Amino acid sequence: MEVDKGKGEAEETRKVAEADRDTVTLKSSDGKLFEVSKEAAARLSTVLAGMIAGGSIDDNGTDLKQIGSEALENVVDYCNKHANSIPSAALISSSISFNTAPFKEPEEWERKFVDRLSHDALFDLVEAANFLGMERLLDVTCHKISEMMKGKSPDQIREVFNIKNDYTKEELEEIRQELAWAFYDD
Amino acid sequence: MACGRDTPPPRSTSILDVPDDLLELVLLRVHTPICLFRAAATCKPWRRVVSGAGFLDRLRAIHGPHFFLLGHYCVNTVDMEDGHVLTDSHGSLLAFVHDNAYAVVSDPWNRQYQALHFPWVHPGFDAERYFDNCHYYSLGAFLLDDVTNMSGFRACTIKQFLGRVGGSILWSGWDGNLLVLDESSGEFSIFRLPPAMAPGVDVMNNGVVYPLYETRVVGGGATGGVRMVSVVGGGEQLEVLTWTHGVSECTVERRVGLCQLANIGASLGLSWLFLDNATASTDLVLGAILSDTSTMKVFSLDVETMKLHRMKKSMALRAQKVFPYELPGPQTISACCDVTIFSNVVKGAR
Numbered sequence: 001m002e003v004d005k006g007k008g009e010a011e012e013t014r015k016v017a018e019a020d021r022d023t024v025t026l027k028s029s030d031g032k033l034f035e036v037s038k039e040a041a042a043r044l045s046t047v048l049a050g051m052i053a054g055g056s057i058d059d060n061g062t063d064l065k066q067i068g069s070e071a072l073e074n075v076v077d078y079c080n081k082h083a084n085s086i087p088s089a090a091l092i093s094s095s096i097s098f099n100t101a102p103f104k105e106p107e108e109w110e111r112k113f114v115d116r117l118s119h120d121a122l123f124d125l126v127e128a129a130n131f132l133g134m135e136r137l138l139d140v141t142c143h144k145i146s147e148m149m150k151g152k153s154p155d156q157i158r159e160v161f162n163i164k165n166d167y168t169k170e171e172l173e174e175i176r177q178e179l180a181w182a183f184y185d186d
Numbered sequence: 187m188a189c190g191r192d193t194p195p196p197r198s199t200s201i202l203d204v205p206d207d208l209l210e211l212v213l214l215r216v217h218t219p220i221c222l223f224r225a226a227a228t229c230k231p232w233r234r235v236v237s238g239a240g241f242l243d244r245l246r247a248i249h250g251p252h253f254f255l256l257g258h259y260c261v262n263t264v265d266m267e268d269g270h271v272l273t274d275s276h277g278s279l280l281a282f283v284h285d286n287a288y289a290v291v292s293d294p295w296n297r298q299y300q301a302l303h304f305p306w307v308h309p310g311f312d313a314e315r316y317f318d319n320c321h322y323y324s325l326g327a328f329l330l331d332d333v334t335n336m337s338g339f340r341a342c343t344i345k346q347f348l349g350r351v352g353g354s355i356l357w358s359g360w361d362g363n364l365l366v367l368d369e370s371s372g373e374f375s376i377f378r379l380p381p382a383m384a385p386g387v388d389v390m391n392n393g394v395v396y397p398l399y400e401t402r403v404v405g406g407g408a409t410g411g412v413r414m415v416s417v418v419g420g421g422e423q424l425e426v427l428t429w430t431h432g433v434s435e436c437t438v439e440r441r442v443g444l445c446q447l448a449n450i451g452a453s454l455g456l457s458w459l460f461l462d463n464a465t466a467s468t469d470l471v472l473g474a475i476l477s478d479t480s481t482m483k484v485f486s487l488d489v490e491t492m493k494l495h496r497m498k499k500s501m502a503l504r505a506q507k508v509f510p511y512e513l514p515g516p517q518t519i520s521a522c523c524d525v526t527i528f529s530n531v532v533k534g535a536r
Contacts, residue, residue, distance in 0.1 A: 123204050130208055138211065145201070146215035154227040161201040163229050175227050 024052065026076065027061035028069035040079040046133030066131050071124040078113060078137055106140045114144040119161070202231060210235050214245055219254050219513050254512035275509035276329035289327035295514055302327075328355060349403025354412055356403050364401070364429075364436075366412070378435050379416065379427070401427075402460050402470055404489045415470065415489060417444070417458045424458075426489070440492075448474065448485055448494045471497070 023035045042049040051057055064072060106114070114122060122141060129137040149157050158165055167175065201209070213235055216222045222245075226236040235241065246253055259272060259280060270282040270290060282290040292299040348356040348364070355367045366375050379401065400417035404426075411430035418425050424444050429436035445452040455477035460470060461484065470487045472494070485494040 119201075123201055126204060126208055126212075138208075142208070142211040143215050145212045146217070146221075149221055149225055150217055151221075152224065154224050157225060157228045161228075163200075163202060163232075165228070166230050167227075 021059070024048070024057050025059065025061045026072060027058075027063050028067055028072040029065050030069050032069040032072070033061045034072055034076040036076045036079050044079050044134050044136065046135070048132060064131075067128045068124060070121055071128040074117070074121065074125050075128050075132065075134070075137070078134075104139070106143055110140045111144075114141055117144075202229075206231070206235055206238075210238070210241065210244075214241075214248055252510075252512075256511050256513055259509045259511050272509060274328045275511055277512045278514040279329055280509065280511070281327040281329050283327050291327070291329070293514070294511075348401055348414070351403050351412055352406035356412060356414075366429075366431075368431075375431070377429055377433060400459050404470065413439075413489075415487075417460065417472075422452060422456065422458060424487075442492060444472070444474070444494070447492065448483075448496070450474065450483065 022038050024038050024041055026034045026036060028034070038052060042052050051062065056062075067075070114125075117125065122144060126138065126141045126145065128134075129141055148160055152160065157163070165172075204212075209232065213222065213225055213232070216225060222236060226233040254277070259275060269285045271284070272280060273283050274281040278293055278295045280292045280294065282292065284290060286304070288301050288303040290299055290301050350356070350369075353369045355369060357365045357367075364377055364379060366377070367373070368375070401414050402416075403412060403414050405413045411428055414427045414429070414436070416425045416427060417423070418441070422444055423441055424447070425441045426439040427436045428439050443452070444458050445456065453476065456474060457477065458472055458474050461473045470489065472485045472487050474483045474485065476482070484497050486497050487494055
């Protein structure tokens with residue numbers, strides 16, 4: 001609904017002045033176009049904010065070659081639907097380093113947003129969020145992945161993430177001995 | 187997997203495709219240290235991230251400094267007949283000193299320990315502690331910051347421990363000299379307390395009176411120096427002292443009457459001393475002892491505001507010197523085998 005409203009507004013504005021559109025068009029690596037509110041994009045993504053400010057936004061679709069259409073759809077979805085409830089990415093990043101900032105728990109809608117994603121989509125979204133400098137989205141997606149490890153043994157974690165065990169038998173034995181207390185299955 | 191979309195993307199993104207810096211962001215968000223160890227045990231790339239440089243610092247920045255804290259060890263002053271006195275803890279290691287003869291570094295979590303005999307203990311003289319014709323005392327074994335596991339540690343054995351702050355560890359001597367170890371350079375320096383200071387009284391040791399200087403380190407001063415408080419003037423005044431590197435004497439920042447601060451009447455047999463407790467940072471616990479009745483009032487001192495607050499004696503006396511104990515850090519899984527170093531730094535006294 002909000003997207004449609006945004007599009008309608010965008011068309012009206014385009015008639016007045018092409019440069020004053022209030023949406024930006026993003027193009028995924030596989031050529032699909034997505035429309036996102038300019039205000040939300042600038043607030044949530046430091047990279048898009050920089051591109052908008054620097055005038056490097058292409059009205060025919062700004063190429064984001066590193067991001068597939070599914071991930072970009074999720075990014076745009078995140079921005080358009082929920083932008084209003086999130087503090088500005090630019091504001092956060094200017095004051096504290098993301099890497100060491102205390103983590104703020106995801107809100108209910110953010111949980112729902114990542115819970116519906118498949119593993120593949122989630123991993124793609126982490127990379128897209130990182131590429132676009134979307135700190136809150138990165139935070140929420142990383143949190144979701146780390147939650148998937150909660151209470152699981154190494155074997156179970158491997159199963160969840162489809163990780164191949166690349167330890168040799170001897171190395172595994174060494175780890176088991178040193179960290180016996182950390183394993184459920186011992 | 188069949189999915190309802192018309193064009194399912196022909197990809198097979200796995201978590202292993204996620205670059206290391208993003209994987210680190212994921213692993214920084216684990217809920218418990220145990221979860222972190224399990225994650226590291228799943229595969230080598232993950233272990234590499236967890237044991238990477240700076241990971242632990244970032245982990246503590248996010249989860250707080252006590253992410254690995256399991257609990258505290260407490261010095262039991264009642265039951266000490268086995269003679270091992272706990273003098274320090276660092277991570278999952280504990281350091282004990284036994285009867286001025288040897289130190290023990292112990293890793294209770296992994297059920298390992300190692301004894302380090304002091305070089306001044308002559309094998310032939312059972313009770314004598316001589317080395318180069320000097321008599322040596324050990325008043326503690328302290329684990330330095332770079333100590334992480336049993337495979338590589340250094341121990342220092344010196345005098346009475348006062349505290350550590352801003353990369354400096356301080357000990358007091360019997361003669362009003364203070365010894366400072368710069369943790370980064372490993373170098374020692376000595377400075378003097380103001381000469382007018384009268385010795386304190388150690389009543390905790392069954393009333394035996396030692397010429398002990400009642401001094402505690404309370405924090406870093408300006409320009410990397412050290413701030414201390416001392417009970418002086420026959421045990422009724424409190425001095426705040428500052429010392430900066432490269433200076434042989436410290437300066438008196440201020441001096442206050444303790445009885446005045448505590449709003450109790452001064453009397454002849456009243457003396458003050460520090461009661462060591464868990465948090466020897468800015469909150470110190472002081473006891474005011476009236477010698478003729480053997481009664482004690484207990485106060486906590488906020489050094490910043492210079493205010494004394496009366497506290498319950500039972501709480502203060504229960505607050506023994508305690509040592510935090512943490513889970514062994516993730517370094518234990520990074521299969522590093524450092525060379526065992528035992529740099530033994532001693533201070534002789536005739």
